[in-house]
Amino acid sequence: MKKVGIGLLGLGTVGQGVANIISQPKDRHPLVGELELVSVAVRNLKKKRDVSIPDSILTTNPTEIINNPNIQIVVEVMGGIEPARSLIIQAIRAGKSVVTANKAVIARHGEEISNEAKAAGVYVLIEAAVGGGIPIIEPLKQSLGGNQITKVSGIINGTTNYILSRMDKEGVNYAEVLKDAQILGYAESDPAADVEGSDAADKIAILSGLAFGGAINRANIPTTGINLLEDIDVNYARKLGYGIKLLAISEKGETQPTSEDSQPLSVWVEPTLVPEDNPLAGVNGVNNAILVEGNPIGQVMFFGPGAGSGPTASAVVADILNIAGIQSMSEDKIFNLDPLLSAKGWRSCHVAEKEQITKKNYIRLIAEDSPGVIGEIGTIFGKKKISIESIVQFDAKDKKAEIVVITHKINQGQLEEALLDIENLPQVKRIASQMGCL
Structure with missing residues (x-):
């Protein structure tokens, strides 16, 4: 031969x-x-x-x-x-x-x-x-081809997962862990593609095309990396029973289009609070994990080393x-293995507007340590019909308080309107942090 x-x-x-x-x-x-x-x-x-x-x-x-x-x-x-x-x-x-x-x-x-x-x-x-x-590409194209995929999510960048794992487990600050990652060869001398989220956005764009049957515009994916993440948010998340992971998520919109319309996909990349009992919470180091949800399969997870030679x-x-x-x-090469689309590749897909994405949120506010401020914040959320899962005050000192809010799943357009009103409260100094939450 x-x-x-x-x-x-x-x-x-x-x-x-x-x-x-x-x-x-x-x-x-x-x-x-x-x-x-x-x-x-x-x-x-x-x-x-x-x-x-x-x-x-x-x-x-x-x-x-x-x-x-x-x-x-x-x-x-x-x-x-x-x-x-x-x-x-x-x-x-x-x-x-x-x-x-x-x-x-x-x-x-x-x-x-x-x-x-x-x-x-x-x-x-x-x-x-x-x-x-x-192995995730071929399963999405073949093994899971009989399913209606509803969501693909996961940890798909080993560099950021290594950094976040050490920040969470050891309390080491971001700059120090990044330096270690570069010495160990987990991060490049210019780590921007990893820590700013663009590497993960590239990957979720590919997975979205395979899972939902149509290519999407990579440039339209809202992307936030871990480079601006503060140590204090990692600490607060831990106190509330969460870890922080850089997640890439793609899911079908709640409104299903007709066959002639483009399928809206809620796609984003950002640091996200993950509950301790979630399968992704235990994925540490340079490992990756990808969750695929669909009907009738339910939920399956692909786990293993995500990078390296x-x-x-x-x-x-x-x-x-x-x-x-x-x-x-097959000498006549009658088969073709499509690099991007699954067998359902007839569908047109597009990334939904950022304001249309629906998800839970973590928000950290810096405010005056004064009576009634939490009540006023809660009132604004209520007026915007935003349901709050929890609101907690941390580390009140120097007449300032750290207030952490976790919302239920809400439209991001509603949230942006509420945060504008909250920023205008005289007692609120600034919105210090905002992330997704599972």
């Missing part, structure tokens, strides 16, 4: 993991032995790497991989949007199947790539783009084996 030629775009952490698996097939799936690493595109030929591959297969020209007739599958693990997007499309147009771990490209250009793949009759698989080593490379090679196995059974 002729070996399947693999071309690798990028030899960073994940690329080295993929190369190691392919070059050491012993005791792995038999199909791994049928893979051959033909060529690897790198930026620097002389850079030292933790992988044993011949210098002769290295190149600084990625188009050599695209044009190499001995390569059937191109693996893109270089990261970034360009030139990754262009190279993926070039590979597809050259008749090569593609495996990518690039959530930024798929979140923004997945529909374009899907159309190109269909036109060329090749495969594009993206299991490694979300959740590292957790090993888990992500594992998902990449699984996709390579999927393609290699299908191609060996």
Whole structure:
């Protein structure tokens, strides 16, 4: 049997993991032995790497991989949007199947790539783009395809989960934990994509398309990271029986559209209070967990390591084996594995306006420590028909009080109106913090 030629775009952490698996097939799936690493595109030929591959297969020209007739599958693990997007499309147009771990490209250009793949009759698989080593893409496309999915939510960024876990369990401040995460390799030297939430937003955009049957505009997802989170909110959450996690959530709107209308999806990313008895509360360190809710399945959770060379490379090679196995059974390539949409991909979807999202909320106010202030705050919420689950005063000192409110599930437009009125109360100094709450 002729070996399947693999071309690798990028030899960073994940690329080295993929190369190691392919070059050491012993005791792995038999199909791994049928893979051959033909060529690897790198930026620097002389850079030292933790992988044993011949210098002769290295190149600084990625188009050599695209044009190499001995390569059937191109693996893109270089990261970034360009030139990754262009190279993926070039590979597809050259008749090569593609495996990518690039959530930024798929979140923004997945529909374009899907159309190109269909036109060329090749495969594009993206299991490694979300959740590292957790199998979630294929289950949403296939195993759960008979369900009506109502909600997808979870912890899908290992860096922020590591930081928040340590802040909660050890009481360490944000800046100190971030520095540790960078030393350990969990966070980049520029951690913005992780701590500001854009990485998680990319991933929930992809999961939304798969779960609900239509691509959404990534740019419309309301996104708040953990970079502005204060230690005091972590402490207060703990006292109230919650932990704080950076959650990405996507769920169907309460009003269901007709077949001609676009499906509204409530999608957002933000630090969120999670009750101690919630399955997500026990997900710590760099682990990820994704909850899928639907009918008739109920609720299922996918848990495991969400990042790193090993888990992500594992998902990449699984996709390579999927393609290699299908191609060996189907010479005419009559199948196409759509990278973005599930079998329900006829539906048009859109992100609901932020003001239309309905959820529980945590609000921390700084106010004067004076009689009646809690009553006045409660009155304003009542006038806006906002039901309060709890309102607690903490740490009254220097004639100031910290007032923490947890609402029941409410429309965010109502909440914004109420908070404007509360800010205008003479006793209220400022709204110090606002987060979601499960």
